Amino acid sequence: MAVLVTGGAGYIGAHVVRLLRERGDEVLIVDDLVTGIADRNPGVPLIEMDLAHTSSVEELAQLLTSRGVTAVIHFAARKQVGESVAKPAWYYSENVGGLANVLQAMERAGVAHLIFSSSAAVYGDARGLVAESAAKAPTSPYGETKLVGEWMINTAVGAQHLDAVSLRYFNVAGAGWPELGDKMALNLVPMVFERLDLHESPRIFGDDYDTPDGTCIRDYVHVMDLAEAHIAALDSLSTQIPASGRHRVLNVGTGSGTSVREMIDVILRVSGAPQTAEVVARRPGDPAMVTAQVSAIAEQLGWTASRSIEDIVESAWAAHQRR
Numbered sequence: 001m002a003v004l005v006t007g008g009a010g011y012i013g014a015h016v017v018r019l020l021r022e023r024g025d026e027v028l029i030v031d032d033l034v035t036g037i038a039d040r041n042p043g044v045p046l047i048e049m050d051l052a053h054t055s056s057v058e059e060l061a062q063l064l065t066s067r068g069v070t071a072v073i074h075f076a077a078r079k080q081v082g083e084s085v086a087k088p089a090w091y092y093s094e095n096v097g098g099l100a101n102v103l104q105a106m107e108r109a110g111v112a113h114l115i116f117s118s119s120a121a122v123y124g125d126a127r128g129l130v131a132e133s134a135a136k137a138p139t140s141p142y143g144e145t146k147l148v149g150e151w152m153i154n155t156a157v158g159a160q161h162l163d164a165v166s167l168r169y170f171n172v173a174g175a176g177w178p179e180l181g182d183k184m185a186l187n188l189v190p191m192v193f194e195r196l197d198l199h200e201s202p203r204i205f206g207d208d209y210d211t212p213d214g215t216c217i218r219d220y221v222h223v224m225d226l227a228e229a230h231i232a233a234l235d236s237l238s239t240q241i242p243a244s245g246r247h248r249v250l251n252v253g254t255g256s257g258t259s260v261r262e263m264i265d266v267i268l269r270v271s272g273a274p275q276t277a278e279v280v281a282r283r284p285g286d287p288a289m290v291t292a293q294v295s296a297i298a299e300q301l302g303w304t305a306s307r308s309i310e311d312i313v314e315s316a317w318a319a320h321q322r323r
């Protein structure tokens with residue numbers, strides 16, 4: 001089967017592309033290379049296209065038809081929360097508009113299988129163990145675009161006879177292969193690496209939260225576990241024609257949390273850096289603890305995360321060293 005991976009030149013998409021190739025699937029990447037890197041997966045056909053542009057509907061539909069694509073995995077999106085606050089309309093046109101164009105192209109080409117990259121950002125300030133049914137209250141335009149994306153798929157599945165899975169990722173880190181590491185310092189692990197490179201102390205934003213060591217707790221999932229969740233999602237899509245109009249929305253995390261201090265300790269040990277963590281003031285809006293309830297994905301896809309925090313940090317550090 002041929003799978004089209006939008007955003008396949010990016011950090012997470014490139015891992016999924018590689019896993020698909022390794023098991024012999026035909027893969028095609030569509031990416032505008034704004035944050036993607038063209039040679040993350042040499043030899044995989046890459047079509048440069050801005051999916052937010054309306055002309056992409058026709059171009060993409062032709063591509064889906066001519067290459068016999070049966071499933072789309074849609075990663076392509078802008079993902080910087082701060083940037084989304086500064087440019088909300090642009091984020092909507094990129095992320096919501098991009099998905100609308102992909103759905104229209106799929107309709108024209110009769111492609112019925114979709115996997116969508118959603119995010120724990122749809123829950124906004126949710127705290128504790130977060131189930132899929134928790135209140136959706138995004139606190140940034142970025143999170144809003146992911147929630148609107150899910151809504152759009154909710155209604156499109158019936159009208160277009162799609163079988164779709166949206167995966168709400170929690171904190172993604174690590175690398176499956178050193179050359180596929182995350183190049184952007186938007187999350188804790190790469191942000192700490194950046195501080196170490198500058199010979200500065202990693203910062204802890206507040207150590208007076210109501211958690212065992214006083215620092216915030218998050219659910220970190222290894223990018224390889226996440227990539228395998230996409231493969232499980234893809235394989236779970238029904239081959240029934242017309243597709244059933246089903247849209248499953250599932251958290252992807254480990255179900256357990258790691259505190260900022262624990263994570264920094266592992267990073268300092270793995271990197272051998274001489275620095276120690278420095279505690280600074282809390283950042284506004286950081287909930288004390290957020291972890292994913294993951295029973296639904298285990299039941300529905302038979303997937304659970306298997307890699308440890310050490311695996312995440314060691315693989316991310318190896319990727320960082322390669323740079």
Ligand SMILES: NC(=O)c1ccc[n+]([C@@H]2O[C@H](COP(=O)([O-])OP(=O)(O)OC[C@H]3O[C@@H](n4cnc5c(N)ncnc54)[C@H](O)[C@@H]3O)[C@@H](O)[C@H]2O)c1
Binds near residue numbers: 009037077079120
């Ligand atoms: N990294 C995380 O922690 C995380 C967490 C939750 C959700 N997500 C979502 O996962 C997806 C992948 O994230 P990532 O970390 O790999 O980011 P990334 O920036 O590395 O990858 C996104 C890719 O999409 C491409 N792209 C973006 N807009 C496009 C457009 N209009 N047309 C064509 N290509 C476009 C970029 O060039 C890039 O290659 C995104 O949808 C993101 O919102 C990521």
